[in-house]
Amino acid sequence: MRDRLLAAEKVKAIDWRDDALYLLDQRVLPFEETWHAYTTAAGVAGAIRSMVVRGAPAIGISAAYGIALAARQRIAEGGDWAMALVQDFTVLAESRPTAVNLFWALNRMRDRLARLKGNESPLVALAALEAEAVAIHLSDREANLTMAQLGADLIRKHQGNLQTVLTHCNTGALATGGFGTALGVIRAAHLEGMIERVYADETRPWLQGSRLTAWELANEGIPVTVNADSAAAHLMKTKGITWVIVGADRITANGDVANKIGTYQLAVAAMHHGVRFMVVAPSSTIDMALASGDDIPIEEREGRELLELGGQRVGADVDAFNPVFDVTPADLIDAIVTEKGIVERPDTAKMALLMCRKRLH
Numbered sequence: 001m002r003d004r005l006l007a008a009e010k011v012k013a014i015d016w017r018d019d020a021l022y023l024l025d026q027r028v029l030p031f032e033e034t035w036h037a038y039t040t041a042a043g044v045a046g047a048i049r050s051m052v053v054r055g056a057p058a059i060g061i062s063a064a065y066g067i068a069l070a071a072r073q074r075i076a077e078g079g080d081w082a083m084a085l086v087q088d089f090t091v092l093a094e095s096r097p098t099a100v101n102l103f104w105a106l107n108r109m110r111d112r113l114a115r116l117k118g119n120e121s122p123l124v125a126l127a128a129l130e131a132e133a134v135a136i137h138l139s140d141r142e143a144n145l146t147m148a149q150l151g152a153d154l155i156r157k158h159q160g161n162l163q164t165v166l167t168h169c170n171t172g173a174l175a176t177g178g179f180g181t182a183l184g185v186i187r188a189a190h191l192e193g194m195i196e197r198v199y200a201d202e203t204r205p206w207l208q209g210s211r212l213t214a215w216e217l218a219n220e221g222i223p224v225t226v227n228a229d230s231a232a233a234h235l236m237k238t239k240g241i242t243w244v245i246v247g248a249d250r251i252t253a254n255g256d257v258a259n260k261i262g263t264y265q266l267a268v269a270a271m272h273h274g275v276r277f278m279v280v281a282p283s284s285t286i287d288m289a290l291a292s293g294d295d296i297p298i299e300e301r302e303g304r305e306l307l308e309l310g311g312q313r314v315g316a317d318v319d320a321f322n323p324v325f326d327v328t329p330a331d332l333i334d335a336i337v338t339e340k341g342i343v344e345r346p347d348t349a350k351m352a353l354l355m356c357r358k359r360l361h
């Protein structure tokens with residue numbers, strides 16, 4: 001299965017080459033495939049803030065490369081480059097607040113910097129930081145493959161063949177270092193002949209569902225239908241949905257899950273309709289420092305994003321409230337699938353046990 005999954009990998013959104021970070025501009029997909037090159041931490045932070053790159057793992061990977069780029073720049077400037085790099089960590093950490101993968105990746109880069117002896121040449125230090133960023137990228141790709149297989153096995157265990165599933169936002173190759181989280185599970189289940197149709201929530205206001213998820217699935221010939229976010233409960237009642245499968249931006253120690261706004265109402269509706277609810281995320285999305293979802297900082301973006309479409313005003317001239325994530329309580333979740341294994345009916349004790357485990361592959 002691993003080889004078949006790798007063969008199915010078509011899209012990538014992050015490319016590290018020629019001493020620069022190349023990002024596929026996700027704001028203009030699927031109409032334009034435009035790549036931008038970045039050579040500074042500030043540039044990468046701007047790309048994260050403005051949604052050129054988005055999705056929790058992809059943000060973390062980009063930030064790690066941002067530090068490698070910053071190190072190159074600081075070394076060229078001379079002086080105490082490691083001290084100057086502190087500012088670059090801050091700029092990147094301030095780009096978006098909710099996805100913990102960003103902070104996890106920056107911490108890994110900080111730890112790698114701290115493990116340097118201090119007497120190596122700056123070029124050796126730079127090579128170590130670049131290698132760490134590449135390792136973060138590759139390990140996310142590996143985690144995607146493991147989760148895809150585990151999630152597909154879980155679907156088979158509970159329901160057998162031919163599922164109609166619902167997903168939210170974009171959790172595919174565009175949002176990660178490889179194959180996708182929730183979308184990776186859907187891809188693997190499709191390769192195993194288990195997916196009849198995927199309903200993709202449109203995902204207002206950035207339309208990650210109708211622009212990105214639908215594009216990724218259609219490219220692979222996976223049957224996909226886009227629906228308005230507000231149609232989800234109706235779909236669960238009328239279309240035989242068996243699973244809601246979503247990603248995550250931060251999972252707390254008790255198993256609460258922050259994900260794209262609208263996920264919480266999906267979980268409530270799924271519980272009501274007896275539809276199973278699966279969250280797929282690498283362990284880099286788990287924040288054991290936070291006891292519950294109440295502690296997660298929820299990003300609020302400009303109201304303009306709700307009141308305009310393609311730069312055209314479509315709403316009245318009033319205030320708009322635009323939180324872009326919400327928190328689904330653990331007791332609405334059937335399973336959290338990670339590269340360390342699966343937690344069914346998550347709670348604090350099960351999450352702690354999971355985090356003690358090694359990666360499965």
Ligand code: MRU
Nearest residue numbers: 054055056169171175247248260
């Ligand atoms: O605002 P976005 O597009 O960065 O939000 C992305 C999501 O909410 C995804 O569901 C989440 O990051 C998981 S991606 C594998």
